[in-house]
Amino acid sequence: MSFADAVADYRQRLDQVVDGCLPPARQHPARLHEAMRYAMQGGGKRLRPLLVYATARAVGAPDDRVDAAAAAVEMVHAYSLVHDDLPAMDDDDLRRGKPTCHRAFDEATAILAGDSLLTLAFQLLAQDATADSAVRAARVARLAVASGSRGMAGGQAMDLAATGRSLNLAEVEAMHIHKTGALIRVCVLLACEGAALPPEQFSGLDHYAKCLGLAFQIQDDVLDELGDTSTLGKQSGADRARQKPTYPSVIGLSAARQRAAELISEARASLAGLDERADGLHWLAQRVIEREH
């Protein structure tokens, strides 16, 4: 079966893995556990877990070897959204068409739910019974580097600092690479861990992941500029309204779209050393550029 045909199955698989990892909603403290579950639900694209599964497929690793990694990256993604949506940060009321976590619960619970999802992500990787301890430790380190102050959290800090300022292209790109790119890249790296790939295959996959991550964020900026609120499931034009520097604001909409398309071509070209099992990686790259939300 092609990856494209299996996407619904992979999403369902992820939901089941996540459901099994999260504390039961009624377990004390119940409000916190409900908030963690709420943050993990709700129609996300699951791009990051799909990327983990697609990479595993490309390198010949069975799905169950990357279940924990797939759940962990989605938890880190969900935690980042919960914290970014807080009143002190982006102050968003809607996420994927539903009230944001602090709106559905309260700010304190949202902060703790984010903290707890981040913590649980590392626990999953460290306790993954399908991986030997070298792979477990290496994955924890990879995910921490990608998520911390020199990765995703640092990117969010750059984003906040940039609001209302003008940045040049290199600065916008650095912000995007940290804020969005690092976590997308690590999906590929986590799935490669332990696969004993030839160095040139690994480099190709890593380059694919870097290009994909940047293209994804450029496309996000483009959609924010173009989209309407009902399709996006969040406020459109929000970045512009907040005077956040984006790719389109720096190089124009048309050049931004072209840059995203070029990056996707470059990403796909860097898969040249892989066989037809890399179909999922090609499919995901295409989806990033063709998506509407």
Place this chain on the structure above:
Amino acid sequence: MSFADAVADYRQRLDQVVDGCLPPARQHPARLHEAMRYAMQGGGKRLRPLLVYATARAVGAPDDRVDAAAAAVEMVHAYSLVHDDLPAMDDDDLRRGKPTCHRAFDEATAILAGDSLLTLAFQLLAQDATADSAVRAARVARLAVASGSRGMAGGQAMDLAATGRSLNLAEVEAMHIHKTGALIRVCVLLACEGAALPPEQFSGLDHYAKCLGLAFQIQDDVLDELGDTSTLGKQSGADRARQKPTYPSVIGLSAARQRAAELISEARASLAGLDERADGLHWLAQRVIEREH
């Protein structure tokens, strides 16, 4: 040299380890990295790292084998203080006599600094070059369990939910065991990891850690009731003012002091199987009950 005589050296050692692990204050994004450093400074007692070093000493592990663990537990402690102090949580302006992180910087930076310290703690354990990968992975799992929704973060959620309500003794104890006890206990567990202890020695140390953690929080409640703001470095009577259930509020001040003293005796008694190298553990237990802030 006795542990008591070496305490200043251990604190200095910890400061150096932490300084080497934190990103440089001027590294981009500088404001975030400054806030991380700010949160890790400022005259804390360093009880948790001292407990890591004292345990290592008791089980015959060299100091450098637990440097990463000592820094990691202090980072998790610091992150929890930064987030607990936020306006949406305890809304505190002072911590250790200095402005809290969100007062010295801003709320968004404080949230991200906390997130980043938590993330860095796991990175340190996962990359610890003095430990084999089995120990690294096991420590990450231990710290995550102690810090997450079924540990410290869950305890903070219980604490918030309890404000203005009355709890019975079992409920207050459960809250304390999660909120404070889990992280204190894990200091001992991290230092034992890889030491290949006889099971009864390990059980004794684990029991010591559990008693110590609970005694520490009871003493904290007692000091909050008794202390004055200048000695505590934070608002005294703050728990009572917020109508938070505490040990003294449930069983009375005198019974609370007696319970803390009993727990410390029990903690020390459970070290019976260890030799004179456990002097630091005895000293720390005594300090917990005799401290004034």
